[in-house]
Amino acid sequence: MFPDVGLPELVTLTILAVLLFGPDKLPEIIQTVAEFIRKVRAFSDSAKEEIRSELGPEFKDFEFEDLHPRTFARKHVLDGDGIGPDLGLDDIRSALDPRKELTEVADAVRAAADDTASQAAVPPVTLKKSDHPEASARSAFDPDAT
Template structure:
């Protein structure tokens, strides 16, 4: 659940709250909670509808699961980074590496028309 709360913890909190509120005020608070939940659900539904209207058909076609932060797996990212091709090295006749091509030595230019996003540098921000 949210914020590390499990069903058991929520039930314990609800029982303690019921004892603290008391039987005479409990129906009023339960009604308030139901109204708040209904208003929140309506607000979220209206916000989603407005967002679809403003963003157009691209909103439905977006791959929202790919953007979900719960899909972030640092082990997978490191594994993919390690399996990338190593930098190309030019070797002299004697067998000593003369130069290693790196991103700093040869900057890569990205064309906006290709649709490929430029790489993200987490250290630059």
């Protein structure tokens, strides 16, 4: 009923109840609360049965938990009931996954870069000094001028 309530919370609530109501009245209060919870459950069960009987025999297996949006989506969309047997969680994930398109774009960029690199005719660079006269005719670099 309360899935998030653990042992520390129960101990805290028990100590708080003893402090507020005292050890004399605590058993009476627990009995009153338990009786109230039983009456609410009985009222809820009878209301559910009355609704099922009014809906007819085709809704004999109807569960009110199926009306919760998350349960409804899980039952009808993810399991394939109502829409089609081939629509499932894997199909939705693959339809929304951008990896395929990103891979195609990356391959296209690599191919374009390879084509550009192969078409550009860049002369090889050598690190040796050349003995050409035009290289010696250049003016010397002056580091103080800059």
